[in-house]
Amino acid sequence: MRFAFTEDQLLFRDAVRELLVKECPPEHVRAAWDNDRSHSPEIWAALAGMGVVGLTAPESAGGMGLGELDLVLLLEETGRVALPEPLVETGAVAIPLLGEVEADVAAVWLARAAAGDAIVATSFDNSLVLDADVCDVLLAFERNRIALVDARHIDLERQASIDGARHLFEARWAAKDASVLADGATAGELTSRAFDRGALGTAAQLIGLAERLLAVTVEYVQEREQFGAPIGSFQAIKHHLADALLAVEFAKPLVHRAAYSVAFHLATSSRDVSMAKAAASDASLTVARHALQCHGAIAYTVEYDLHMWMKRVWALAGAWGDAPWHRRRVAERVLGPDPAD
Amino acid sequence: MDLTWSRAEQAFRDECRTWLVEHVPTEPLPSGDTRDGFFQHVEWEKQLFDARWSVVSWPREYGGRDASLWEWLIFEEEYYRAGAPQRVTQNGIFLLAPTLFEFGSHEQKERFLPRMAAADDLWCQGWSEPNAGSDLAGIKSRAWRDDEFGGWRVTGQKTWTTRGAFCNWLFGLFRTDLEAERHRGLTYLLVPLDAPGVTVRGVGRLDGDEGFAEVFFEDVFVPDDCVLGDTNQGWGVAMATTSSERGLTLRSPGRFTAVVDRLVDLARRTGADRDPRWRDAITKAWIDAEAYRLYTLADVTSLVEGQSPGARSSLNKLWWSELDVRIHELALELLGPMAELAPHAGRAVDRGAWMKGFQFALAGPIYAGTNEIQRNVVAERVLGLPRK
Numbered sequence: 226m227r228f229a230f231t232e233d234q235l236l237f238r239d240a241v242r243e244l245l246v247k248e249c250p251p252e253h254v255r256a257a258w259d260n261d262r263s264h265s266p267e268i269w270a271a272l273a274g275m276g277v278v279g280l281t282a283p284e285s286a287g288g289m290g291l292g293e294l295d296l297v298l299l300l301e302e303t304g305r306v307a308l309p310e311p312l313v314e315t316g317a318v319a320i321p322l323l324g325e326v327e328a329d330v331a332a333v334w335l336a337r338a339a340a341g342d343a344i345v346a347t348s349f350d351n352s353l354v355l356d357a358d359v360c361d362v363l364l365a366f367e368r369n370r371i372a373l374v375d376a377r378h379i380d381l382e383r384q385a386s387i388d389g390a391r392h393l394f395e396a397r398w399a400a401k402d403a404s405v406l407a408d409g410a411t412a413g414e415l416t417s418r419a420f421d422r423g424a425l426g427t428a429a430q431l432i433g434l435a436e437r438l439l440a441v442t443v444e445y446v447q448e449r450e451q452f453g454a455p456i457g458s459f460q461a462i463k464h465h466l467a468d469a470l471l472a473v474e475f476a477k478p479l480v481h482r483a484a485y486s487v488a489f490h491l492a493t494s495s496r497d498v499s500m501a502k503a504a505a506s507d508a509s510l511t512v513a514r515h516a517l518q519c520h521g522a523i524a525y526t527v528e529y530d531l532h533m534w535m536k537r538v539w540a541l542a543g544a545w546g547d548a549p550w551h552r553r554r555v556a557e558r559v560l561g562p563d564p565a566d
Numbered sequence: 567m568d569l570t571w572s573r574a575e576q577a578f579r580d581e582c583r584t585w586l587v588e589h590v591p592t593e594p595l596p597s598g599d600t601r602d603g604f605f606q607h608v609e610w611e612k613q614l615f616d617a618r619w620s621v622v623s624w625p626r627e628y629g630g631r632d633a634s635l636w637e638w639l640i641f642e643e644e645y646y647r648a649g650a651p652q653r654v655t656q657n658g659i660f661l662l663a664p665t666l667f668e669f670g671s672h673e674q675k676e677r678f679l680p681r682m683a684a685a686d687d688l689w690c691q692g693w694s695e696p697n698a699g700s701d702l703a704g705i706k707s708r709a710w711r712d713d714e715f716g717g718w719r720v721t722g723q724k725t726w727t728t729r730g731a732f733c734n735w736l737f738g739l740f741r742t743d744l745e746a747e748r749h750r751g752l753t754y755l756l757v758p759l760d761a762p763g764v765t766v767r768g769v770g771r772l773d774g775d776e777g778f779a780e781v782f783f784e785d786v787f788v789p790d791d792c793v794l795g796d797t798n799q800g801w802g803v804a805m806a807t808t809s810s811e812r813g814l815t816l817r818s819p820g821r822f823t824a825v826v827d828r829l830v831d832l833a834r835r836t837g838a839d840r841d842p843r844w845r846d847a848i849t850k851a852w853i854d855a856e857a858y859r860l861y862t863l864a865d866v867t868s869l870v871e872g873q874s875p876g877a878r879s880s881l882n883k884l885w886w887s888e889l890d891v892r893i894h895e896l897a898l899e900l901l902g903p904m905a906e907l908a909p910h911a912g913r914a915v916d917r918g919a920w921m922k923g924f925q926f927a928l929a930g931p932i933y934a935g936t937n938e939i940q941r942n943v944v945a946e947r948v949l950g951l952p953r954k
C-alpha cells in the first residue's frame with residue numbers, strides 16, 4: 226500500500242507547472258476570450274514537446290507510453306491556469322482510444338496527435354464540441370459506433386459559453402464522411418472507457434482550478450484591509466477559507482484513486498471516476514462560492530481575473546456529467562439498479 | 567502508487583475477522599457510558615487483551631502486536647465492520663498512550679502501559695474546566711510544590727470528563743507556575759482518582775447516560791513519578807495528545823465506512839433505496855466516507871515516509887465529525903416517525919441505535935476542540951492567515 230505519487234511524477238508535474246505559469250498567465254486566458262480562436266499553436270507545441278499531449282500514446286506511436294496516473298497531476302496543472310486548450314479531449318480521451326482500435330486510419334491520427342501535429346476534438350451523442358474550429362479531426366462517439374470525421378467535412382455553429390475561453394460548437398456531418406472505428410458491443414465498451422477518461426481528466430482540472438481560486442483568495446484577504454486590519458484576520462473569513470480547503474482536500478484523494486483504477490483497468494473504474502467527478506464538481510463549486518464571497522464586489526467584475534476561473538468551474542462542473550449525474554452512477558453500485566431506468 | 571494489500575496484511579485481516587466473528591457478543595452490550603454497561607465493556611476489553619487485540623499497534627512487551635499503521639487501519643476496519651463494542655478504554659490507549667510513548671520515562675511506561683492495555687487501569691482525560699473549554703490555556707486548577715513528600719498538591723476542578731465516574735486514573739493539565747504566561751507554567755499530571763481529596767460527580771449527558779463527570783480536587787497529593795514530561799512543559803506534552811485525538815487514532819475511517827454500509831442496509835429495509843432523493847443523499851454520504859478512507863491512506867503513507875500531519879489533523883477532525891452528523895441525520899429522516907423511539911421501546915428500529923448515534927455524533931463537533939477552533943487552526947496554520 227502506498228497512496229502517493231512517485232518522485233518522477235511529481236518532478237514532471239513541477240516542470241509542467243513551470244511551463245504553464247510562464248505560457249498561460251491570466252492575460253493569455255483573457256485573450257482567449259477575445260480572440261476568434263482560443264487555441265495557441267505555441268503552447269500546444271510546447272506541451273507536445275514535453276511529451277504532455279502524447280503522454281499516453283505508446284512509444285511506437287511517438288508517445289511516452291504512460292498512463293492516467295502520470296497524466297492526472299498534469300491535468301490538475303492545466304486546470305490551475307485555466308488553460309484554454311482541448312487537452313482532455315485530445316490527450317486524455319482521443320489518444321488512448323485511437324491506440325485501442327485496430328483501424329489503420331486510427332494509427333495515422335494517433336501518431337499525428339501524439340506528435341502535437343493534430344488536434345482531435347470529441348463528441349459524445351451529439352454533445353457540443355470544444356474547440357471544433359481548430360481540430361483536424363473529430364472523434365464521434367455515437368450510439369454503438371465510434372467514428373472519425375475529417376474537420377473539412379464538419380459544419381459548425383458556435384454556441385457561446387459563459388466561459389469566453391471555452392469555444393463550443395454544434396457540429397454536423399454527413400454519415401458518408403465518417404469512417405467507423407468500432408461498432409456494436411466493442412464500441413459500447415470503448416465509449417464507456419473513453420467517457421470515464423474524459424470525466425477523470427475534467428475532475429483533475431477542477432481540482433487545479435479550485436486550488437488556484439483558493440490560493441488567489443488567501444492572498445487577497447491578507448492584503449485587503451477593513452476596520453484597520455487585513456480581512457483575513459477575521460474569523461468569518463477564516464471559516465470560509467477553511468471550508469474551501471476542506472472541500473478540495475477531501476475531493477483530491479478520490480480523483481487520484483480514480484486515476485489509479487482507470488490506469489489499472491480495475492472493475493470499479495467507472496464507479497471510482499464518478500465518485501471523483503461528483504466530488505471535484507461539488508468541491509470546486511464550493512470553493513468558487515467562498516472565493517467570490519471573500520473577495521466581495523471586486524470579484525463581481527469582469528475586470529478582475531477571478532471571474533475567468535469561476536466561470537471555468539461552472540462550465541466544467543457540468544461538463545462530462547455533473548455531480549448528481551455521477552452520483553446516480555455510483556448509486557447503482559452502492560444501492561443497486563435505479564428503479565427509474 | 568499501489569493500492570493493494572500485501573499477503574501478510576491480508577492474512578492479518580483474515581485473522582482479525584475470524585477472531586471477531588467468533589467473539590463479538592451477538593447481543594449488543596448496554597451503553598458503555600452507563601455504569602453497568604461500562605463494566606461489561608471492561609470485561610470485553612479484557613477478552614481483547616487476552617487475545618492481543620486490545621492495542622495491536624503497541625510493542626509486544628506492552629501487550630500489543632507491533633502492528634504497522636496499515637495493520638492498525640485494517641484492524642479498525644474489521645472491528646467496526648463486525649459491529650464490535652465501543653472502546654471504553656479509548657482515552658487511555660489512543661490519547662494518553664501516544665504521549666506516554668513519546669514523553670514517559672522507562673519506569674512510567676513499564677508501570678502504566680501494560681495495565682492500560684489490560685484494562686486494569688481505566689483512564690479519563692482532565693482537560694476542560696468550567697471556565698476553560700475551547701480556551702484550554704485558561705485552565706486554573708493549581709498544583710503546589712510539596713518538597714517534603716516529593717510531589718505536587720492539586721486543588722481545582724475538571725469537567726465534562728468522559729466516563730470519569732467509572733475510571734480510576736485521570737491525565738490532565740494543571741497550573742504549576744502562576745507567574746508564567748498562559749501556555750507556560752502548566753504541567754501534565756497523572757492523578758489516581760482514589761487518592762484522598764478527589765471527589766467525582768457524574769453528570770447526565772444529552773443522551774441520558776451518566777457518561778460525563780465533574781472531578782474536584784482538594785489538596786490531592788500527586789507524587790513526582792506521576793509527572794509526564796518536564797515541569798511547566800505540560801502544554802507541549804498535551805498538544806501531542808490533542809493531535810492524536812483530532813487525527814486518525816481516535817476516529818479511524820473504518821468506523822464511518824461501516825456506518826454508511828449500515829445506512830445502505832437501512833435504506834433497503836425502509837424502501838428508501840428506490841427513491842431518487844434518498845439515493846442521491848445516501849450516495850453522497852457513502853462517497854464522503856470513502857473520501858475519508860482515501861485521505862487517511864494518503865496520510866498514513868506520509869506518516870510512514872516520515873512526514874508529520876501537524877495542523878492538517880484539524881482538517882481530518884472537521885471531516886469525520888461533520889460526516890458523522892450528516893449520516894445520522896439522514897438515518898433519522900429515513901426512519902421518520904420511528905426515529906424518536908428510545909432503545910427499549912418495542913418497535914424501535916435497530917434498538918434505537920440511530921437516534922443514540924445521532925446524539926453521540928452531535929458531540930463530535932464539540933469535543934477534541936470545537937470545530938470553530940479547528941477552522942481557525944486550519945486557516946492560520948495551514949493557509950497562513952494572520953492570527954490578529
